Structure formats: structure tokens, C-alpha cells
Amino acid sequence: MSRPDDALAELPALLTTVRLGRVHEHHEQIGSTNDRALEWLGAGAPDGALVTADAQTAGRGRLGRPWSSPPGRDIYASVVLRPGAPSAGFGALALAVGVGLREGLVAVFGAELSSLALKWPNDLLLGGRKLAGILCESRWRGREVELVVGFGVNVHRTREEFEPSLRARATSLALHLPEADRRGRATILAAVLHELEGTLERFFAGGFPAIRARYEPHCLVIGRAIEVEQPDGRRVYARAEGLAEDGALLARPDDGGPSFRVQSADVWLR
Numbered sequence: 001m002s003r004p005d006d007a008l009a010e011l012p013a014l015l016t017t018v019r020l021g022r023v024h025e026h027h028e029q030i031g032s033t034n035d036r037a038l039e040w041l042g043a044g045a046p047d048g049a050l051v052t053a054d055a056q057t058a059g060r061g062r063l064g065r066p067w068s069s070p071p072g073r074d075i076y077a078s079v080v081l082r083p084g085a086p087s088a089g090f091g092a093l094a095l096a097v098g099v100g101l102r103e104g105l106v107a108v109f110g111a112e113l114s115s116l117a118l119k120w121p122n123d124l125l126l127g128g129r130k131l132a133g134i135l136c137e138s139r140w141r142g143r144e145v146e147l148v149v150g151f152g153v154n155v156h157r158t159r160e161e162f163e164p165s166l167r168a169r170a171t172s173l174a175l176h177l178p179e180a181d182r183r184g185r186a187t188i189l190a191a192v193l194h195e196l197e198g199t200l201e202r203f204f205a206g207g208f209p210a211i212r213a214r215y216e217p218h219c220l221v222i223g224r225a226i227e228v229e230q231p232d233g234r235r236v237y238a239r240a241e242g243l244a245e246d247g248a249l250l251a252r253p254d255d256g257g258p259s260f261r262v263q264s265a266d267v268w269l270r
């Protein structure tokens, strides 16, 4: 990839944020940017500190799943956040990050990405396939919370560069955009961090209600028939009715039972 704005070393020149990414550590290769950010958090990393990598050898997704991370193709990034003692709950953090990521990508690519959808709780889907994923991890220090927000965005990968098991389910920006409209990873990441910064500020002040209007119109799940895989492995067939004030998914089972809240389960569209 010869585009100068593809090199993440170019990020400082492109940043428009006040906090996010102003302290930045880039690695050619690392196990997981989330692991490194958690380690750095423990060693006193400042709010907004950013870890990026060109490749991950142990990239992690939700529920301990691996995150495929070949060299130089995608964005692998983790941000340290120190919001203090949040005035609202932060259970919907992944939803807020999804809003920031989506708006950052739309800011760069405009109408071409207007169909970019948010699949509750932590995926961004393009044409029904996964373009990006989010992994939020938290720790408490007394009454204050410390967070690492990690995200991976598939940027340059061709169909063949996805593992065979992912080919039918994953996509990249390159697979959707004509060559002339493509952008480098540093340009994309700078726009994402810009949108993320404003979105997180509103979220930490007002919780999910403060970003609900920017989430719901793009949420792929509401009103749809879903299959919920509970943490204990149980599967429930239901209809997604909406989102609670704290971002939990409200679902009504097909068997006529009472509506229930989904907080950390896997959700599939049927």
C-alpha cells in the first residue's frame, strides 16, 4: 500500500482531537493492542492514550474469540479512558463506541457508507457482513473506573485475505469502495478518533440516552427476529423490541413468555 496516509506513524499530523491519541504508541507487531493498553493503564497511561499496531499475533474479540489481524491491512487500535466516577452507567459503552466509529467512517466516505449498520452490541456491518468489532474492558480503582476501548476495522483486505471461515461473514472497506475513493489507515483512524472523542464525552455525561438518537436509526436488530445465545449456552428465539435506558436489548420470546433483557449474550439475526 503506497498511500502516504496509510502509515500510522502519520497519525499525529492528522489528529484533530484534544485528548484521544495525543499520546500514542505504535507497534509494528504486538500480541494485542488491548493487552498492551491494559498494561499501560496499570503503569499510569494518561486518559486518551492510544496503542496501535500493524499486526497482532494474539488479537482478541468478545467472549475470548480470536481477532484475525494480518500485517498492514486493517486498523487495530486501543484507547485508554479515565472518565473518573461516571455520572451515568457505562454498560452501553460499546454502543457509544459503535456510534463514534460509524460516524467517523461516514465522515470520511460519505454516502458510500450510509448503509453502515450497528449490530447490537459491538459489531459494524456493511452489506450484512462484519466490517468492524469493538472490545471494551474495564477496571475499578476505588470509585473510579478505568477503561480500555479496542476496535478493529477491516480496511484493505481482499476476499482471499480473510480466513476461509470468515469469508462469508466478514468484509472490508476495500471490498466496497472503488479504488479512487479509498483512504489510508491514518486518515480513517484520525476521523474515527475525532468522532469518538465527542461521542464519548456526551456518553459519559448522559449515558445511553445522550446518544440513543444517533444509535437507533442504524441499529440492525430492533424489530427483527433474533436468536439469543445466553452466556450459559441456552438459545432463545425472540423478537427484539427495543433498547432500555441503559442500552440493554429488550426481547420478547417467540414462545409467548415475558419480555426479557439481553445484556451480554450473543445475538444473531434470523
Ligand code: BTN
Pocket (backbone or CB within 6 Å): 031, 032, 033, 034, 035, 056, 058, 059, 060, 061, 062, 063, 065, 067, 075, 076, 077, 078, 122, 123, 132, 133, 134, 135, 150, 151, 152
Ligand atoms: C469483536 O468483534 O468480538 C471485538 C473485536 C475487537 C478487535 C480489536 S483489534 C484491536 C483491539 N485489540 C484486540 O486484541 N482486540 C481489539
